[in-house]
Amino acid sequence: MPRIVVDVMLKPEILDPQGKAIVGALPRLGFTAFSAVRQGKRFELTVDGEVTDEILAQAREAAETMLSNPVIEDVVNVEVVADQP
Amino acid sequence: MPRIVVDVMLKPEILDPQGKAIVGALPRLGFTAFSAVRQGKRFELTVDGEVTDEILAQAREAAETMLSNPVIEDVVNVEVVADQP
Numbered sequence: 001m002p003r004i005v006v007d008v009m010l011k012p013e014i015l016d017p018q019g020k021a022i023v024g025a026l027p028r029l030g031f032t033a034f035s036a037v038r039q040g041k042r043f044e045l046t047v048d049g050e051v052t053d054e055i056l057a058q059a060r061e062a063a064e065t066m067l068s069n070p071v072i073e074d075v076v077n078v079e080v081v082a083d084q085p
Numbered sequence: 086m087p088r089i090v091v092d093v094m095l096k097p098e099i100l101d102p103q104g105k106a107i108v109g110a111l112p113r114l115g116f117t118a119f120s121a122v123r124q125g126k127r128f129e130l131t132v133d134g135e136v137t138d139e140i141l142a143q144a145r146e147a148a149e150t151m152l153s154n155p156v157i158e159d160v161v162n163v164e165v166v167a168d169q170p
Contacts, residue, residue, distance in 0.1 A: 036131035046121035055118040
C-alpha cells in the first residue's frame with residue numbers, strides 16, 4: 001500500500017537541545033565531519049488504495065494542523081512513496 | 086552548506102504507540118484517508134564543505150551506531166540534500 005511521508009523539523013530559529021547533544025557526542029565516537037545536527041520527526045501515513053489529489057491534500061492539512069506545531073515547527077516535506085516489500 | 090538527512094523508523098514488528106495515537110485521532114479531525122501511521126525520526130547533519138564519499142560513509146556509520154537503536158529501529162534513508170536558503 002502506498003504511504004505518504006511527512007517530515008517535520010523545528011524552525012531554524014528554535015533551539016534544538018537534542019541536536020546539540022548529538023553534535024556534541026559525535027566527535028567522541030570519531031565522527032568529526034559534522035558541524036551541526038537538527039532532530040525532527042518523520043511520519044509515514046499508510047493509504048488504502050490509490051493516493052488521489054484529495055488524499056494528498058488531506059495529508060498536507062493534517063501535517064500542518066496535527067502532525068506539527070506551527071508555532072515552532074515547519075513541515076519540510078510531504079511526498080508519496082511507493083509500496084515497499 | 087550541504088546536509089545529510091538520516092531517516093530512522095521503528096522496525097515494522099515493533100509496536101508504535103505514538104503512531105497508534107495519531108491514527109486514532111486523525112478521523113476525529115476529519116482526516117479519514119489513512120489506515121495506519123508510524124512515527125520516526127529525521128536527522129539533518131550539516132557538513133562544512135563538500136560531502137565526500139568518506140563523509141557519507143561516516144554519516145551511514147553514525148546513523149547505524151548512534152542515531153538509531155539497531156535492536157528496534159531501521160535506518161531507512163541516508164541522503165545528501167543540497168543547500169537551501
